[in-house]
Amino acid sequence: MATFDDVIELASAWPEVSVGSSYSTPALKVRGTSFCRLWGERDRRTSGLLERDVLVVFCEIDEKEFLLAESDGSVFTSAHYDGYGAVLVWLDVVETETLVQLLWDSYLLRAPTSIAKRFDASGPP
Numbered sequence: 536m537a538t539f540d541d542v543i544e545l546a547s548a549w550p551e552v553s554v555g556s557s558y559s560t561p562a563l564k565v566r567g568t569s570f571c572r573l574w575g576e577r578d579r580r581t582s583g584l585l586e587r588d589v590l591v592v593f594c595e596i597d598e599k600e601f602l603l604a605e606s607d608g609s610v611f612t613s614a615h616y617d618g619y620g621a622v623l624v625w626l627d628v629v630e631t632e633t634l635v636q637l638l639w640d641s642y643l644l645r646a647p648t649s650i651a652k653r654f655d656a657s658g659p660p
Contacts, residue, residue, distance in 0.1 A: 537626045537634055539573050542590060545631075546571075546638050549659055550650055563638075570645040571638060574623075582613055588626040592641040596620040602637075609633060620644075635659065 539561050546552050551566045562572035574582075574589040594602055602610055602622050609629035610622050624637060639659045643651045654660065 537629060537631070538588065539590070539626070542571065542573075542626075542634070542638065545635055546642065546659075549639075549642060550653075551646075552642070565642055565646040565650065568645050568647075570641045581615070590624040590626055591616075591621055592624060592637045593621050593644050594637075594640060595644065607633070610637070 542563065543554055546563055547554070549565070553564050553567075555562050555564045555567075555569070557564075557569040557572040558575060560573045560575035560578075562569045564570065571590055571592045574584075574591065578589070596619070599612070599620060599622060603612060607628075607630070609625045610633075611625070612622055616623070622637070624634065626634075629637075636658065642659075643654060
C-alpha cells in the first residue's frame with residue numbers, strides 16, 4: 536500500500552523534482568511542470584470514489600490502452616480522461632515496481648528536453 540508520501544520518496548531524488556500543487560492537490564513537478572498529482576475532494580466526489588487515494592500520471596495517448604490492458608487492476612481511467620494522455624493509479628494496491636515505472640515515464644514525458652534527453656525509459660537513475 537502506497538501513500539503520496541511514498542510517491543514523494545520514490546521520485547524526490549530525480550533531477551529538478553519539487554513538491555507542489557496542481558488543481559489544489561498535492562503534486563510532484565519537474566522544473567515547475569506537474570508530472571503526477573493526487574486526486575482531490577472534487578475528483579473523488581465527481582467519480583464517487585470517496586475512500587481511496589488515486590494518483591494521476593501522464594502517459595503517451597497511444598500507450599494508454601496498453602497500460603490499461605496490462606494492468607493488474609491498479610491502473611484505470613475515467614470518462615474525464617477519455618482522449619487524454621493520463622491514467623489513474625490506485626495507491627492502495629499498486630506494486631512499487633509498477634508505480635516507479637509509471638512515475639518515471641510520466642516524469643520523462645513532462646520534463647523539459649534538456650532533462651529528458653539525459654535519460655531513457657528503462658528506469659530512474
